[in-house]
Amino acid sequence: MTFKTLKHTCSCLADKIRNSTGQPVCPGQIAPLSESCRSGRLKICKITGDRKLCTRMASLGVYPGEEVELLCPENGSQCLLKLQGTTLTLDSNTTRNILVTEA
Amino acid sequence: MNQNIRMALVGNPNAGKTTLFNALTGARQHVGNYPGITVDYKEGVFTHDSQKITLTDLPGTYSLTAYSMEEVVTRDYLVKEKPQVVINIVDASNLERNLYLTTQFLELGCPLIIALNMIDVARDRGVEVKAEKLAELMGVPVVPIIARSGQGAETLISQAILQATQPWQPRDISYGEDLDETIMELIALISEHDFLTETYPARFTAIKYLEHDDQILQKGQQDDSATAVRLEAKVNQVSDHLLKTMDAYPEAIIADHRYGFIKSILRQGVQSHSFDTDRLYTSDKIDKVVTNRLLGPVIMLMILFGLYQFTFTWSELPVSWLETLFSWLSGQVETLLPDGPVKSMIISGIIDGMGGVLGFVPLIMFMFLGIAVLEDSGYLARVAFMMDRIFRIFGLHGSSVMPFIVSGGIAGGCAVPGVMATRTLRSPKERIATLLTVPFMNCGAKVPVLALLIGAFFSESKALYMFLFTLLAWVVALLTAKLLRATVLKGAATPFVMELPPYRFPTLRGLAIHTWERTWQYIKKAGTVILGISILLWALMTYPGLPEATRADYEQQRQDITASFAPAIMSESSSEKEEVSEEAMALRRQLLTLDNEEAEQALRNSIAGRIGIALEPVSRLAGFDWRTNIALVGGFAAKEVIISTLGTAYSMGKVEADASGSLGERLSRDPNWSKVVAVAALIFIMFYAPCFVTVVCIAKEAGHWGWALFSISFNTFFAFLMATAVFQIGSRLG
Numbered sequence: 001m002t003f004k005t006l007k008h009t010c011s012c013l014a015d016k017i018r019n020s021t022g023q024p025v026c027p028g029q030i031a032p033l034s035e036s037c038r039s040g041r042l043k044i045c046k047i048t049g050d051r052k053l054c055t056r057m058a059s060l061g062v063y064p065g066e067e068v069e070l071l072c073p074e075n076g077s078q079c080l081l082k083l084q085g086t087t088l089t090l091d092s093n094t095t096r097n098i099l100v101t102e103a
Numbered sequence: 104m105n106q107n108i109r110m111a112l113v114g115n116p117n118a119g120k121t122t123l124f125n126a127l128t129g130a131r132q133h134v135g136n137y138p139g140i141t142v143d144y145k146e147g148v149f150t151h152d153s154q155k156i157t158l159t160d161l162p163g164t165y166s167l168t169a170y171s172m173e174e175v176v177t178r179d180y181l182v183k184e185k186p187q188v189v190i191n192i193v194d195a196s197n198l199e200r201n202l203y204l205t206t207q208f209l210e211l212g213c214p215l216i217i218a219l220n221m222i223d224v225a226r227d228r229g230v231e232v233k234a235e236k237l238a239e240l241m242g243v244p245v246v247p248i249i250a251r252s253g254q255g256a257e258t259l260i261s262q263a264i265l266q267a268t269q270p271w272q273p274r275d276i277s278y279g280e281d282l283d284e285t286i287m288e289l290i291a292l293i294s295e296h297d298f299l300t301e302t303y304p305a306r307f308t309a310i311k312y313l314e315h316d317d318q319i320l321q322k323g324q325q326d327d328s329a330t331a332v333r334l335e336a337k338v339n340q341v342s343d344h345l346l347k348t349m350d351a352y353p354e355a356i357i358a359d360h361r362y363g364f365i366k367s368i369l370r371q372g373v374q375s376h377s378f379d380t381d382r383l384y385t386s387d388k389i390d391k392v393v394t395n396r397l398l399g400p401v402i403m404l405m406i407l408f409g410l411y412q413f414t415f416t417w418s419e420l421p422v423s424w425l426e427t428l429f430s431w432l433s434g435q436v437e438t439l440l441p442d443g444p445v446k447s448m449i450i451s452g453i454i455d456g457m458g459g460v461l462g463f464v465p466l467i468m469f470m471f472l473g474i475a476v477l478e479d480s481g482y483l484a485r486v487a488f489m490m491d492r493i494f495r496i497f498g499l500h501g502s503s504v505m506p507f508i509v510s511g512g513i514a515g516g517c518a519v520p521g522v523m524a525t526r527t528l529r530s531p532k533e534r535i536a537t538l539l540t541v542p543f544m545n546c547g548a549k550v551p552v553l554a555l556l557i558g559a560f561f562s563e564s565k566a567l568y569m570f571l572f573t574l575l576a577w578v579v580a581l582l583t584a585k586l587l588r589a590t591v592l593k594g595a596a597t598p599f600v601m602e603l604p605p606y607r608f609p610t611l612r613g614l615a616i617h618t619w620e621r622t623w624q625y626i627k628k629a630g631t632v633i634l635g636i637s638i639l640l641w642a643l644m645t646y647p648g649l650p651e652a653t654r655a656d657y658e659q660q661r662q663d664i665t666a667s668f669a670p671a672i673m674s675e676s677s678s679e680k681e682e683v684s685e686e687a688m689a690l691r692r693q694l695l696t697l698d699n700e701e702a703e704q705a706l707r708n709s710i711a712g713r714i715g716i717a718l719e720p721v722s723r724l725a726g727f728d729w730r731t732n733i734a735l736v737g738g739f740a741a742k743e744v745i746i747s748t749l750g751t752a753y754s755m756g757k758v759e760a761d762a763s764g765s766l767g768e769r770l771s772r773d774p775n776w777s778k779v780v781a782v783a784a785l786i787f788i789m790f791y792a793p794c795f796v797t798v799v800c801i802a803k804e805a806g807h808w809g810w811a812l813f814s815i816s817f818n819t820f821f822a823f824l825m826a827t828a829v830f831q832i833g834s835r836l837g
Binding site: 039051052054055064072084087089094 | 194311495
């Protein structure tokens with residue numbers, strides 16, 4: 001088995017597992033970012049929780065109406081989010097307060 | 104020359120401020136591909152067209168609302184120092200987010216100039232920015248630059264000089280009908296009572312009150328509590344109204360309008376995309392693999408192990424060259440100088456002491472080079488991201504990762520900047536837990552001790568043992584943090600949000616500067632502090648010396664031995680020849696044994712020897728003899744001293760007749776040392792009291808000497824307990 005085919009097999013398997021267990025955010029349905037188990041494009045609907053968090057997120061470019069790409073779904077603590085030209089890491093306390101919908 | 108112009112450099116983290124600062128001032132400030140490397144501000148002076156300019160590099164911030172230390176430092180500097188020009192460095196590839204901070208500078212009213220950085224990166228990503236159009240719509244000059252190559256820097260400074268004559272003029276941004284009306288009411292109240300107007304423009308204060316900025320609210324209470332109460336009441340009233348009608352706090356609406364303002368500018372032909380903005384760049388693709396939940400940690404461990412393998416393999420030869428050089432130097436001094444205290448000081452105090460420290464320069468240099476590659480490429484930020492998962496379990500914060508790495512988490516750092524780097528932590532409890540545990544990491548001073556003992560006792564797999572001891576340092580630090588957070592520092596965790604820098608190819612110049620800077624610091628310390636302490640410890644190990652009667656007794660014994668041999672044997676023995684008769688060799692051996700016995704007696708009788716012996720009944724429990732005790736006590740001054748003191752103690756008090764060769768060889772032959780003692784000693788050295796400078800730093804950063812004393816006593820007690828357990832169990836198991 002070449003490295004290329006091995007890589008293909010692995011990523012297919014990983015996708016299958018992810019797709020079977022991950023709960024996609026349905027179009028029109030608003031859910032916390034922490035519940036998004038699959039990578040893909042999302043739209044920020046609302047920032048809830050501590051009022052400081054809202055200011056902090058806005059200064060980082062995370063605000064309602066903005067489209068983002070979830071690079072790495074949360075694995076118990078952190079998730080990787082790509083927006084505009086940058087990549088942000090957010091912890092679970094934060095992602096619980098970011099409401100998103102599928103873009 | 105014209106009057107000095109004061110300029111400040113501001114912008115988002117990782118936008119290239121420090122790179123531009125270095126390019127303009129010729130400074131060599133450290134630039135890491137890691138956000139938040141500048142916590143404090145730095146100043147540099149340079150001349151442009153015979154105009155003297157003082158440039159201040161301020162910490163990177165995302166906004167001017169007091170959320171973290173960086174924001175407070177930047178805002179306080181701007182309002183207190185009032186620089187004549189503020190250069191706002193903006194990342195062209197991420198314009199919208201960067202301009203969010205710009206809008207706040209406009210509101211503050213400082214004379215502003217935008218340095219549009221990374222236009223090359225933006226172009227590669229298909230983003231074209233029209234600088235003239237942006238300047239026209241923002242109402243401030245915009246100069247495109249590439250900070251890494253220095254392109255556009257000259258034009259930027261020429262334009263900035265022109266801005267220096269501009270007065271501070273706040274700009275208004277509309278926040279919608281409701282808020283604008285409230286802002287006007289707040290401004291009227293602020294102006295009427297001259298509320299904080301000496302420091303901030305009235306509109307800026309009004310907006311910060313609406314944004315619920317803790318620092319401004321506190322300042323207001325201290326300055327004029329009656330007006331502050333009236334302002335807060337007004338703000339609370341509008342907040343309640345907005346929550347009911349729009350389900351949002353005023354700060355959310357303010358942020359929304361700021362982005363609206365920025366978008367309206369960008370949409371007027373300032374920015375154009377030649378390809379899809381959704382596409383993933385190489386950086387994102389790499390991240391999908393290296394930060395993967397399963398693959399990520401495996402890759403991280405492999406990279407770190409590779410770093411040790413590289414360091415030890417490549418440094419082996421130059422380290423042995425330096426060892427040979429210092430042995431040769433000792434030999435030269437031995438033959439050239441007459442016997443006496445000066446010769447003893449030069450050989451035992453300076454050459455053996457400093458040689459032990461300087462001998463590790465190649466190893467330290469390779470380690471720093473490896474770390475510089477990881478840092479400059481952006482991988483270290485990913486390590487922080489992955490480690491956060493683990494840190495959370497132990498009650499620490501994701502921002503604690505950098506202090507740990509700076510302190511020697513990968514080996515070869517220093518706890519002093521590590522303790523200072525904890526300033527980025529907002530929660531006082533997480534901060535104290537971090538600054539108390541970072542000294543457990545293997546700093547640059549401990550690495551040579553580890554390398555020496557591992558090399559002497561576990562030479563078969565040095566990199567593996569180094570790796571294991573580094574992992575042990577992490578395990579102990581994290582468990583201690585957990586213990587502290589569960590007991591004396593109990594409290595809730597705070598959120599961790601960080602921007603990951605893109606992967607960049609480290610430049611050869613950058614790597615060379617970083618490696619040399621850190622290596623030079625190590626060499627400089629060896630030549631100054633360590634040299635001083637080495638000489639002091641040599642003096643403590645030499646004086647008061649043996650009583651006259653004992654010395655005379657040894658002299659008598661020497662004469663008795665010599666007298667028992669024939670005069671021909673005596674002259675043969677004292678000759679330079681290596682090949683001598685068996686009888687002459689026996690005479691040499693007897694005299695050498697007597698010399699060593701006398702040296703050991705002298706060392707035992709010295710001040711340091713007496714301290715070491717006094718501690719021996721306790722230290723024996725962990726397997727340490729009195730000579731090791733001297734080194735460990737000296738290590739409190741600076742950890743590098745452990746090696747130099749061991750070198751001095753074992754060269755002065757050598758007891759076996761063939762006690763020559765490097766310190767490692769001497770230790771491995773010494774009957775008081777074994778593999779178990781080496782492990783116990785390594786554990787004690789890794790975890791006992793931090794060095795004196797770190798302790799002072801802990802007291803300063805924690806704001807209390809209590810924590811500093813706690814770290815000395817707790818760490819020493821804990822380290823001794825672990826070392827004793829290792830020695831006792833290890834000895835019993837054989």
